Amino acid sequence: xxxxxxxxxxxSLGSIYALIALGYTxxxxxxxxxxxxxxxxxxxxxxxxxxxxxGWGLGFFPALLLAMVVCAIFGVLIERIAYxxxxxxxxxxxxxxxxxxxxxxxxxxxxxxxxxxxxxPDVLSKSTFNFLGAQISAxxxxxxxxxxxxxxxxxxxxxxxxxxxxMRAVSHDVEAAxxxxxxxxxxxxxxxxxxxxxxxxxxxxxxxxxxxxDPLMGVIPGVKAFVAAVLGGIGIIPGAMAGxxxxxxxxSIVSAxxxxxxxxxxxxxxxxxxxxxxxxxxxxxNTREKV
Amino acid sequence: xxxxxxxxxxxxxALIVYAIVQFMITSDQLDMYYxxxxxxxxxxxxxxxxxxxxxxxxxxxxxxxxxxxxxxAYISAICTMHFDLPFPVALFIGAVVAALAGLVVGIxxxxxxxxxxxxxxxxFAEIIRIIFLNTDYxxxxxxxxxxxxxxxxxAFFGVFITVIIIANFTKSRHGRACIAVRExxxxxxxxxxxxxxxxxxxxxxxxxxxxxxxxxxxxxxxIIQPSQFGFLKSFDILIYVVLGGLGSLSGAIxxxxxxxxxxxxxxxxxxxxxxxxxxxxxxxxxxxxxGLMGTKEITDYFKLGKRSKGGNLDDQ
Numbered sequence: 001x002x003x004x005x006x007x008x009x010x011x012s013l014g015s016i017y018a019l020i021a022l023g024y025t026x027x028x029x030x031x032x033x034x035x036x037x038x039x040x041x042x043x044x045x046x047x048x049x050x051x052x053x054x055g056w057g058l059g060f061f062p063a064l065l066l067a068m069v070v071c072a073i074f075g076v077l078i079e080r081i082a083y084x085x086x087x088x089x090x091x092x093x094x095x096x097x098x099x100x101x102x103x104x105x106x107x108x109x110x111x112x113x114x115x116x117x118x119x120x121p122d123v124l125s126k127s128t129f130n131f132l133g134a135q136i137s138a139x140x141x142x143x144x145x146x147x148x149x150x151x152x153x154x155x156x157x158x159x160x161x162x163x164x165x166x167m168r169a170v171s172h173d174v175e176a177a178x179x180x181x182x183x184x185x186x187x188x189x190x191x192x193x194x195x196x197x198x199x200x201x202x203x204x205x206x207x208x209x210x211x212x213x214d215p216l217m218g219v220i221p222g223v224k225a226f227v228a229a230v231l232g233g234i235g236i237i238p239g240a241m242a243g244x245x246x247x248x249x250x251x252s253i254v255s256a257x258x259x260x261x262x263x264x265x266x267x268x269x270x271x272x273x274x275x276x277x278x279x280x281x282x283x284x285x286n287t288r289e290k291v
Numbered sequence: 292x293x294x295x296x297x298x299x300x301x302x303x304x305a306l307i308v309y310a311i312v313q314f315m316i317t318s319d320q321l322d323m324y325y326x327x328x329x330x331x332x333x334x335x336x337x338x339x340x341x342x343x344x345x346x347x348x349x350x351x352x353x354x355x356x357x358x359x360x361x362x363x364a365y366i367s368a369i370c371t372m373h374f375d376l377p378f379p380v381a382l383f384i385g386a387v388v389a390a391l392a393g394l395v396v397g398i399x400x401x402x403x404x405x406x407x408x409x410x411x412x413x414x415f416a417e418i419i420r421i422i423f424l425n426t427d428y429x430x431x432x433x434x435x436x437x438x439x440x441x442x443x444x445x446a447f448f449g450v451f452i453t454v455i456i457i458a459n460f461t462k463s464r465h466g467r468a469c470i471a472v473r474e475x476x477x478x479x480x481x482x483x484x485x486x487x488x489x490x491x492x493x494x495x496x497x498x499x500x501x502x503x504x505x506x507x508x509x510x511x512x513x514i515i516q517p518s519q520f521g522f523l524k525s526f527d528i529l530i531y532v533v534l535g536g537l538g539s540l541s542g543a544i545x546x547x548x549x550x551x552x553x554x555x556x557x558x559x560x561x562x563x564x565x566x567x568x569x570x571x572x573x574x575x576x577x578x579x580x581x582g583l584m585g586t587k588e589i590t591d592y593f594k595l596g597k598r599s600k601g602g603n604l605d606d607q
Contacts (some may be wrong), residue, residue, distance in 0.1 A: 034406050068358055080333040085577055091405050092352055094578040096533050099354075100572030105563035219522065223417075226410065268414035276399045276409050 005135060006256040007249065012140040012209060014248020015147035020225035021232070021240035022154060023075075023195025029171040030191050031087070036098040037078055037270030039222015040105040041196045045071045045203025046120075046213045046245035047109070054119050060123040060208065064146070067204045068197040075196025076189045084185070102222075109215040118215035120207040124178065143205050150201055151241055154194065158237060163190050171235065227271040233281025242282060307448045313362050316443055320331035326443055330511055333446035334504050335599040337453045339531035339547040340502035342542060346529075347586075348466065349493040350473030351401060351586075352409045355416030357524035358396070359498040360503045362419060363389040364515050365429050368437050369598060370512065376433025378440045382449075382506040389502020390495045397477035401487065416525055424517040441511040449507055450516050453500045460496065469493050473538075500507070530568060534575055540583030547591075 018040050027035045045067040052063040082101050086094045093228045129136045158164040169177040205220065207213045214262050228247045232239025247267060254266045274281065312329065315321045321329075329482040342356050367385030370376040376384070429435050460466050468489045471479040480486050509515045531550060535542030550568075557564035575582060 032406075034410070082573060082577070089580055090534075092346075092537070093351070093576045095406060095409060096529070097386045097573055097576040100569045100576065101531075103526070103569035104573065107562050107569065111562040111566060128566055177533075184524050186530060223413070228415075230407075230410070262421065262426050268418050268421075272400070272418075273412055275403055275407055279403065 002256070005152075006252045008136050008140055010249035011245060012143050012248070013251060014228075014245035015144055016202050016206050016209070017045040017221065017225050017228045017245075017247050018241045018244025019147055019150065019198045019205070020221060021228040021244045022151070022237060023199045024226050024238060025229040025232070025234055026167070026191050026195045027241040028229065030188055031083070032091070033083060033094050033228065033253030034088075034098060035083075035195075036222070037101040037105055038195070038199055039218035039220075039225070040102050040202045041071050041075055041078075041218075042199040042206070042221060042225075043052065043109070043213070043215060043218035044074055044105070045200025046207040046217065047118075047203075048116055048200065049204030049207055050120055050213060053123055054150030060204075064201055064204045065122070067200040071200025071203070072193040072197040075199075075245070078196075079189055079192040079257060091203070106215055106218070113215070117212050120211045124208055127150045139209065143209055146205060150198060154198065154237065157194065163187070167191055175238055224264075224267045230271060230281055231274050236281065236283045239281055239283035246282075305451060309444075309451075312447075313443060327511075328552070328555055329443060330441055331555070332445040333443075333547050334507050334511070335528075335531065335547040335551045336450050336544050337500055337504040337507070338528045339348070339535065339543040340450075340453050340457050341497045341504065342528050342532050343535075343538075343540055343543040344460070344469075344493055344500075345497040346532050347536075347540075348461055348473060348545065349469040349490055350476075351490055351494065353412040353494070353497075353527050354409045354529055355412030355414070356497075356501055356522045356528045357522075358412075358419040359389045359501035360505040360508065360528075361416075361423060361517070361520035362392045362498075363502025364509035364520070365423055365435070365505075366502070367506030368435055368509045368515060369429065371440065372437060373434070374496045376502070377443070378510065382445070382503060385506040386499045386502035389505060392502075393495040393498025394491065397491045397498075401490045401494060405600035413522070414523070416520075417522075420517050420520050423520075430516075432538060433518060434510075434514045436514055437445065437509055437512065439510060439513055441507045441588070446507055449503055451468030453503065454540070454544070457496070457500070465489065465492065527568075530572055533582055534571065536585045536587070537583055538586035539582070539584040539588055541589035542582055542587075544587070546583060579592055 020038065023038050023041070024035060024079045027033060027038070048067040048070050049063045052058045053060070059068065078101060083094070086097055109252050120179055124139045124142050128135045130136075158167060166177070166182045167190065169180065169182055170184055170191075174184055177187075202221075203213075203218075206217075224247060225244065228243035229240045230243070231246060232241070233242030247270065250266055250270065251263050254260070254263050278284075312321070316326050337358065338360065342353070345351050345356075347351050363385040365385075367381040367389040370381035370384050371378060396412065399493055400408060400415065403411055424432055456555035461469075468479070468484045469492075471482065471484055471485050472489055476486055489513045527550075531547040532543050534550070535544070553567075556562050557567070
């Protein structure tokens with residue numbers, strides 16, 4: 001019954017990847033930029049949650065909310081300061097700026113607080129219960145339900161609200177959306193805000209689940225979340241969720257088979273296979289190249 | 292002046308510089324610190340120039356160059372440490388294996404474009420690193436002990452050969468085909484250029500010289516570890532090329548020299564160094580996306596009114 005347990009671990013990990021991947025996929029869908037700094041927004045979220053819980057004694061949910069709000073503001077700031085002028089720049093310039101912003105955030109955090117890791121305080125109960133013979137912690141169920149409810153809220157925002165409609169319109173065709181009277185700049189900022197809030201939430205959840213955070217923690221989950229976004233079809237929101245889950249489960253299986261050192265390679269092998277055989281992702285449609 | 296005369300002029304100037312530095316090293320006017328700085332600069336120039344061929348000339352955005360550096364470093368170290376081959380032979384084998392790795396990575400991934408290619412190369416570089424991390428034969432995470440063999444002579448001739456080959460490749464028919472691919476892939480295809488072939492050739496040639504730099508790098512340090520070849524190393528190399536100006540060989544060289552010297556002075560403050568690096572990267576991209584030199588070469592400033600060669604397409 002160890003398999004059920006590994007599956008649950010995989011899904012918990014996958015839901016964290018999925019939350020980060022949503023931000024990547026939304027931003028990519030709207031301005032065609034791989035926001036390398038997204039993994040660092042996730043790290044900032046984890047640290048805000050940490051200081052809120054251990055410094056101010058807040059509970060899990062207030063800390064989660066606080067991290068989401070601060071990350072949303074932070075994401076909008078990054079967009080307004082660094083990315084806004086790059087709307088008409090080449091893709092290479094945009095990508096290099098994103099790498100630069102990512103390095104700047106990481107090393108500024110190290111500069112101001114040092115590189116030492118921090119142990120996350122316990123905020124959720126450690127109890128476990130028996131399900132089909134597997135020991136499942138209440139923590140992973142909690143994490144899963146928080147992630148799923150955030151995803152449901154996101155689906156609601158994207159499909160039922162005015163700003164969601166504007167986001168879909170801008171990602172479809174920026175010029176046409178502008179002609180229809182949509183404020184494109186505000187819509188892009190809103191996308192960054194929502195994506196960064198989800199990354200902040202993922203940071204707090206990651207901290208609670210893995211109990212150790214450090215300033216460079218965002219790099220690997222960030223890249224893997226990007227893999228998840230590509231796997232599901234970049235720009236497609238349900239794709240990011242599915243891709244994150246698949247990636248989490250695959251990683252848990254690789255670890256369970258005793259190849260835990262190869263776990264990171266698994267994600268990249270998946271990435272390369274998907275890019276070679278189905279670059280539009282699981283949920284993507286094929287697009288023709290136009291001259 | 293005829294082209295060949297200009298070429299020989301530059302070659303002779305370079306050899307004179309080499310002889311002066313070599314004389315200063317043998318006569319102890321340059322201590323270990325500075326000769327080591329010169330070797331590091333030379334290695335970084337090779338890396339910058341090899342990535343310049345891939346990104347600046349062919350326009351293929353690869354951010355996994357450290358992977359090929361790692362292949363060259365480990366393979367040449369295995370040749371000297373486990374098989375007792377002479378150092379130049381080991382350097383050559385390391386470079387060839389890196390070029391083969393470039394082919395293996397390039398053939399599938401160069402079908403991709405732009406951001407996807409960037410991420411795929413990043414993924415391959417990480418896979419290469421994780422393979423070395425899990426291979427006990429090369430010491431795994433603890434790393435591999437290596438005798439120091441890189442001298443100024445090896446480093447200089449490494450740079451010399453790299454720059455000559457890449458500059459001449461760029462001026463050749465093949466180089467012009469690569470530039471055509473950079474400017475407009477579809478148009479190049481329509482003109483009968485085998486775009487996939489040229490992308491793979493440029494990528495493999497770039498990997499070859501990255502492998503050469505890897506051999507020099509590993510034999511300069513006493514120890515190599517997989518952690519030296521992560522994302523950050525790839526980004527370092529990328530910064531040289533971008534700061535120098537995408538498409539400018541001399542720009543890449545100048546940026547590599549400049550940043551190596553700056554980071555040598557900032558080794559004691561690694562965080563400050565990275566903050567300065569990233570700020571430079573962001574500011575250059577926002578205010579001068581063409582980099583230090585644009586697509587111009589430094590030699591363009593000396594021969595006024597003459598048509599320039601290489602990656603330069605602006606002023607024809």
